[in-house]
Amino acid sequence: MFDADVVIGELAQVPAGAELAAALARVDRALLNGFELVELAKAASRQVAHYQAELLVTARETAYCPPGDEASPPERTDRPDEYAAEEIRFALTLTRRAADTLLGTAYQLVERIPAALEALRSGRIDLAKARVLDDETAALPPHIARRIVDLALPAAGGLTTGQLRARLRTLVITADPEAAALRQREALTRRRVEHGLDPDGNATLAGYHLPPDRAATAAARIDALARAAKRAGDARSMDELRADLYLDILNGDHIPDSPTPGGGGVELVVPLSTLMGLSEQPGEINGWGPVVAEIARKVADGQRDGSWRFSVTDGGGVLTAHGSMRRRPPARDAAFVKARDKTCRAPGCRTPAHRADLDHTRAWEDGGPTTPANLGVLCRHCHGYKHSRGVSLVQPRPGTFVWRTRLGHTYTTGGDG
Template sequence: MDAIREKIEQVGGVRALRARLDAEELSLLAEISADAGDGRGVVEELAPVLRVSTREVERRVDDSRSVVRRMPQLHAAMRTGEVESYGARRVLAVVDPLDDDTARQVDGLLAEKLTDAPETAWQPGNLAQRVRRLVEKTDPDGQTERARQARAERKLELAPGEHAVSSLEVSLPAEQAGACYSRVDAMARSLRHGGDRRTLDQLRADVAADLLLGRDPGVSPPEAAAMVYLHVPVDAALSLSDDGCELDGYGPVPAPIAREIMTNERSIWRAVLCDPGTGEPVDLGRTRRRPSAVIRELVRVRDRECVMPWCHRPARHCDHDHEHPWTTNSGDSDGGGSTSVANGGSRCRRHHRLKDHPGWSTRYDPVHGVTRVTTPHGATYTAHRDPVLTPTRHTPKRTAPKRTEPAREDPARTAPTRQAPGRQVSARRQLARAEPDRETTDPGTAGPEHHDDDSPPF
């Protein structure tokens, strides 16, 4: 028992060390944010350094500003190892709607309450509960406005999970969320009492999916109908292999699941023709007459994600970007300036705007799938795109971005073009048929450089 007790105390020491390191990170982020001024640029530069998403970096930067400026006592508690970043974030979620003076008042009262409090008071849930009471006491008249603000921020989020499962989270006003759950639960329990052998958790999930998809709830288990691209090698489709299947916007899925989606009559299909030598898509089955739409869709299929190395927003939610600015009379044989697959790339709205931001150099070679990004402070990251299917010859995969010293030239741009094997030449001929006449292409319908301000920024 003494050995176990000693290890428990060591775990406590690790937790206190983590809290102090969290406090140090918040201090540094607050200083960087104050010095840099441009929030978007510094967030993008911090993302590969912290090895988290840009959204998480934004949260940490916002937390750093709030803790350092508005909650100094909470920050001091972090420095002494009492509370980690998760507990601090729970506190900030409660005080965020408050003005700075009220937040500092709550911060001081919380410090007084915790002076002689037991260790359990520092647990995040208990800490947040104490702060709620202090906020209600300090600013009772603001409760209604805070509730209205929170209810106005209702949203729906899709979070990809593991093992071919994702989560759909809806933030709603409390009474609506409670009513929705009660209805789904009642329908699930009715089916269960009627002899359905699915568990209540399965039934609730299936009933909710049926209601959202407009089907008769609970009649049958939900089918795996697909409204996105499913990449399935021919041998996997024929059950000769179980490798290489991917669901657009999610990632690898087991081949049996892919075949279930593929054979579902409700799934929407497009033929994707790939060059067997490179594994890259070169053409799509035609269901539209305008070739510009085909090009944009083929670029989305090929890239699958935003081309920035640390961004994984699905390409279907990205802008179609011209790597070389669009021109009506481009003489570049590689497609420079034209509306073509060879000159197109998928960039989310956030990184589309960042492309021309002062100090940033973002280059994407669509043909070779190489992205090279140089930040305003000199760090350079290079990554390679994965082919849609596994190629028959070796091709570099999209790797984690590698940080290097700034370079004057982009090797992907200056390297000589290698003549492809005969099979690939045939594929390029197929691609040429999908390419519109450069002299007659309408930039307004072929993925122009301008941005639609009504689209959500990312």
Template sequence: MHSNGRLGVGMGDDADVAALAALVADAEGVADAARATQIREVRVLAAAGVLAERQSAGASEKVKAREMALRGIAAELAGVFVATDRTLQRRIDEARDLVDNYPLTMAAWEAGRIVRGHVRVIQDIGCVIPAGDRAEFERLAIERCERDAPNRVRDALRMVAERVHPRSFTERHEEAAAGRCVSVKPGPDGMSDLIATLPTVIADGIVDRLTRQARVIINARPQAGTAGEPDERADANSASPDTDTTNGVGSSFIDDSRSIDQVRADVFSDLLLAGTPALDPTATGDVDGMLGAIRAHVQVAVSALTLMGNDEEPADLAGRSPIDAATARELAGNATSWDRLLTHPVSGTVLECDAYRPTAAMIRLLRARDRHCRFPGCRQPAIRCELDHTIAASDGGKTHVCNLADLCKRHHDVKHHTRWHVVQLPGGTLVWTSPTGRVYREDAPPPLVTFTIPDPPGSAEKPPDTPPPF
């Protein structure tokens, strides 16, 4: 946790701010023009697909005739777009699909309600929805996209797609899980890719455990004389060679200069080949080290109704994708601790976090409430962020959830060392003001699973008074 001091580094005087404001205004004009050009390009390419279909009408082998017509048109357009005909043919198919099957998305894009990145996400995720149910998915997806950046909405749209899909996520997951496998893809220079197709929660847990084990190895380097706090950017030049053998650490580890990616790969290989890491800096003599005791951590949000088996709604694996209800129930049943979330009855925002075993309650609540870095547009998971005092402790700010928020290292530095300013409102809402005066409201993101129960049809009872959403 850090204070909120600002040095204004790199911003200069008010003249620089005015120049930046002019650049921002120009950028808005460029963005509008680019959007119009992108939409026109999509419609031109979609029209090319229609033309290919019309040219092949009545042919005895219609599929082959359409393919040949499409190839000819793509080759013609490839010269204009300075691309290969294969690329143009793929883009024609994508444009035709977008124009024909996503009319609401096209209309929202043309109206400036969403941007090209939103359109790609909607099209990528919407393809799993049967055509008859896609309009409802589009409507809900567009509403979500209007409130957040493209890189943040993908997980939410996956949850929307799961709810709209006529087949349950559990049923489809069971079919997909039957295809789990491990394969090897040979590569150049004596290297290969080992590919494991696994349920998402298992794959995410494997990566988490490898990362935690790699950090144990890297964090042991200061004992051998390497200064500084290691991070994921460590490279082959980050460690200082040493020949000391204190604390039972041999020279093979003291000279270790592997990056965290290399350590992860090596530990992964050791675990699969030998069962335990061959190189454990925490081991002493015949006593096992702590690496084998490290277990994977995943953050899952699941409704109480799903836990009780009353429904099969998918749960949310934070920062990844939905997981099936059966897996969520199994994780909850085997967990040594879990958090009960109290959410706002209208907005769904996390208000309180009641730990089953009350340890580090404040950090748990903030991670549950924030889910990711709270700087506009950033989705770095909260478990990889730092806690920041909105009002600096040196200025009287309290160490309380109403004055704390998760920020990644990059945006923590932006807050401290530039003219960006933030105010925290009740409910965890952050209001950011840029150096040019533009305001960005960052509401605390509600969990993607449903925590509220809709009123039954025809209910005559008056609902209890609830406070307005934050």
């Protein structure tokens, strides 16, 4: 058996495949501490990704095999068999949909975006992220899809699927703003409302392919009404309040005429050139994600006379201005920090700033100043985690946060969402 210290210290440098499989097989978890177990989990995850890539490649290749049996020669055809997915479905005991999805992903990664397949095979990304790369570039011509994937891959391994999806949407819109706007308008023609019973006997009522500007405004109004009710002493949870208000509005039941001051606006992050109509760079509706320039301008114009917050960035995404058109604006520093951070600053958390706490990185009671350089956005859950035993958080530069977990791992988050 390998010495545990040597193996764990070297696992990150062992390439996924046979060599890593052999190393993993010789590790005794009982000899590892918490820090080392996390390193082992990371290595095992890379190896799983490698096997997932091998499964996809193998599944695709079966589609090009002519009919035969165990004695058949290793021949291949020029075209995949029409019912190739059935072979995989029967062998792996999958549903028809699952088999079609597996083989479809295999075709796309091997034939359309091979760089994503190689990143999966090497363990730099997992299968969920590979599928996001496929989904978000599916509408693009192959040569543009490959270029977008190449741009996204260097950072993909350090992003959650939600963060990766948002980054890809920005890249896709930037690559061809006119085509992205056309796809958005075409998808809008498929807008619909669906309803049905849930397994627990309750119901789902949801809209799909809605205009982003109107949907974001509607959601912000419901959220503001729910917060107003909560401040007034309503005992229901925020989720319960939002759901009940949603039905109240649709059914025409009595609701307050308007949210109380301090809520109901949509927070928009947008390049100044886009706002002025000088470019078609994408904007971002905070908490929703990237939107085409046309939608960003609609959001800004629709709130011209209302209560709203704005963030203006330069072409590189650096915050240049933030403001509020409320009658009673929040403190200047608090507004700036929320605009700078946009979401909770814990690794992978995407809770919007307007639903999160404003935290003193260095505690106020320990002498931490109430300045942007010592303030950061943390959601309620991650705020609690920050104060748990063994966890530390520092802000070496305004907007850059360095976490140390209870098991000794270090993660850095920046101001890019």
